[in-house]
Amino acid sequence: MIMPKMGDAMEEGTLLRWLKSQGDEVEAGEPIAEIETDKVTMELEAEDSGTLAELYAEEGQDVPVGEAIAFIAGEGEEVPERGGGEEREETPAEEGGSGGEPETATATREEERPAPSTQRTDGHFRASPIVRRLARENNLDLSKIKGTGPQGRIVERDVRAALERGGAEAAEEREEAAPRPAPAPEPTGEPGTELVQPSRMQRIIGERMQQAKREIPHFYATIEADVGELAQLRRDLNERLADEGIKLSVNDFVMKACALALRKFPTLNALWTSDGIEVHERVDLAMAVALESGLITPVIRDAANKTLSAISAEAKDLASRARDGKLKPEEYQGGTFTVSNMGMFGVESFSAIINPPQAAIVAVSSIIRRPGFDEEGNVVPVDSMKLTLSADHRIVNGAEGAQYMAEVKRLLENPMLLVV
Amino acid sequence: MAETKTYREALREAMVHEMDRDESVILMGEDIGVYGGTHLITDGLYDKYGPRRVIDTPISENGFTGAAVGMAMMGMRPIVEMMTWNFSFLAADQIIQNAAKVRYFSGGQVKVPLVIRGPNGGGVQLSAQHTHSLESFYGHFPGLKVVAPVTPNDAKGMMLTAIRDDNCVIFLEAGALYGTKGEVEEGDNAVPFGKARIAREGSDVTLIAYGRQVNLCLRAAETLEEEDGVDAEVIDLRSLRPFDEDAIVESVKKTHRAVAVEEQWRWFGVASEVAAIIQEKAFDYLDAPVERVSGAETPAPYARNLELLAFPSEKAVANAARRALYMEEK
Secondary structure: OEOOOOOOOOOEEEEEEEOOOOOOEEOOOOEEEEEEOOOOEEEEEOOOOEEEEEEOOOOOEEEEOOOEOEEEEOOOOOOOOOOOOOHHHOOHHHHHHOOOOOOOOOOOHHHOOOOOOOOOOOOOOOEOHHHHHHHHHHOOOHHHOOOOOHHHOEOHHHHHHHHHHHHHHHOOOOOOOOOOOOOOOOOOOOOOOOOOOOOHHHHHHHHHHHHHHHHOOEEEEEEEEEOHHHHHHHHHHHHHHHHHOOOOOHHHHHHHHHHHHHHHOHHHOEEEEOOEEEEOOOOOEEEOEEEOOEEEOOEEOOHHHOOHHHHHHHHHHHHHHHHOOOOOHHHHOOOOEEEEEOHHHOOOOOOOOOOOOEOEEEEEEEEEEEEEEOOOOOEEEEEEEEEEEEEEOOOOOHHHHHHHHHHHHHHHHOOHHHHO | OEEEEEHHHHHHHHHHHHHHHOOOEEEEEOOOOOOOOOOOOOOOHHHHHOOOOEEEOOOOHHHHHHHHHHHHHOOOEEEEEOOOHHHHHHHHHHHHHHHOOHHHHOOOOOOOOOEEEEEEEOOOOOOHHHOEOOHHHHHOOOOEEEEOOOOHHHHHHHHHHHHHOOOEEEEEEEHHHOOOEEEEEOOOOOOOOOOOEEEEOOOOEEEEEOOOHHHHHHHHHHHHHHHHOOOEEEEEOOEEEOOOHHHHHHHHHHHOOEEEEEEEEOOOOHHHHHHHHHHHHOHHHOOOOOEEEEEOOOOOOOOHHHHHHHOOOHHHHHHHHHHHOOOOOO
16 A cells, blocks of 8 residues: 555645554455545545555654555565665655565556655755756756755766766656745743644645745735625525525625636636646636635536536535545645635635635625615615635736626626526 | 067057058157157157158147047048056047047948057056056947957057057057067958957866956966866957957856956956856856956055055966866965
């Protein structure tokens, strides 16, 4: 059994708990361990029947994707030698060469790849321009070369020497340089303080949000919609649909409005990719769901073409399963646009951080009753809601963002348009 | 056929060559006639060509340079001697405002075929007001050509080209090298501007210089070879405007390391320009930051020992090359 890849972004998982012990007989399909990824906790099922002969990972241990975590032995099968040296440097691919690969290795073979090297650096090293050029040309991983220049700068002679030692050995795909986080201050250790380790999910969310804020040029556009009519329509509909067990939330209307408006402004329904801006026709609407351990964004597929009641039902189902940690990776991946609602907390206005690689996110606040003016200039109560768009300025320009929000406002203020 | 001559003789030979060939070529300057020139460049020419073609001027740089600009505009080909290039500051208005710009102002109708020549830089204990390297100063102005030959052969060949050029040429002579000897080609050996000379072929590091610093680099290259087994290439820029970017870029592509050497002050200088061009056009080939070796940021001292300290030394160049090679300095 190897650590499965349960999502595109997953690089490692935490083995939370063994559900079986070494030596237990297991049936194919029987859960044997709980794995925590950056998004969910899942049960790992045995792929074959046999004896759980060897556990390679301890509870709480982080295991890179593709690395062996256990060996299920068939009848008469011996546990393979795992070779000398530190276990974590082993990869299934390397083991395969020595015939030691567990035969029960994962079903997701096409996703299998060597675990990241343990010599991984943070991607920052000093190298002269010619060295970077030679590395490009020879497909060299500079992180594996020791520099002999000032402050460890890798210079031409180091690369020439590495190439002479054997290009093939050194020629491994270079890992993507990860951004180096600024060092955080030491804990104060004052009395009355407690050190809590961030969960895997908190760490991942933190990294992603930090990256998004740092790398994406955000701009913001806020509108205020008069949702009096919408609130009335919602009450009417809910009264009539009560027998069918349907209860529409304000957020369902907002999500429908955001999705519909994207039809007119598809530029915002886009992803920033390595090869360019990928504009999507279908709106796969991600909705932010707060969990105790963090935040997850399950996706309502093709939201613009779904009815309010369908969106409502799906949103409820996704949110409740999200809170139980029961979402499948495909249910929270691949969104093209996100809606984040803090209305239930009485928030008057806020702006959200873009969920990369998406182009934009809409932050939805509470409905607040405040004085406004009618057409005659009389002071009247207005049910007002603020929505703030955060958009990636590389993809969307200000005017587009503003027009999109104006369209969202028009739909919210004419809620019948969301029903037809 | 080549004959061994001094730098001084080579310059004189070029002027004689052109004065014989073209009657519009005349000489002007302080003490260049009867006295034969402070540096004896024009020695004997007064007797040969007479006072109408070898003109002694009063001490009035702005005046006689202005007169030369006027003559050039009217079809003469004057060669003006600055007793040292420091004195050209007095004539800077004529050089920069008129000589450099008239051809442009007139839409090309009026040419200014003027050569202004004289000893540049230091090394002969003439103190701050006679020891000045003006290549960056004049190199800054479009409309002027700026050249600085170091070998006697180039001194002659580039002087021929300068006299024949229809623009104002700032001819910076290696004043400290007037007496040095070298082989000079007979006859017309005109050397085109904008073409650098590879003074020494090498593969490990490129030393880039002009004027008398080229000789320093050649000596440093010998030292590097003897002491470190380093094979340095030395490029003599020869002409600073126009500038042979390709020669530098090609050499750096070969050696991946460069040292730019100049006698003048570092700030806003030729070495800065060299470094900038390398970084623009050969960045992917560099293995080390481009090193610069320049003069001390001080007016030139008079005392011999201090003067030596103020200018780049063979050791400073060799050490800069070692830094570029990630070797220990010596």
